[in-house]
Amino acid sequence: MTIPVDLSPEEVEQIKQLTKLDSDADAVRQAARDYLRLRKLQELKAASGKVDFEENWQQLESLESGETGLPQ
Secondary structure (H helix, E strand, O other), X not given: OOOOOOOOHHHHHHHXXXXXXXXXXXXXXXXXXXXXXHHHHHHHHHHOOOOOXXXXXXXXXXXXXXXXXXXX
């Protein structure tokens, strides 16, 4: 997909330097991918520690060992 993007020559040059790519298109493409990856990591970090769980691991473990058919 092609999307026109208006960037100043200075912005393009900065992107090329940061991505270490010579092609304008490749550099902008890489910068967009890096940005998406960074945002996903930030969202994961923000969710860290916010997962609720029940402390029923012992019950689940006993159920699991009972299902295997192995002697207990």
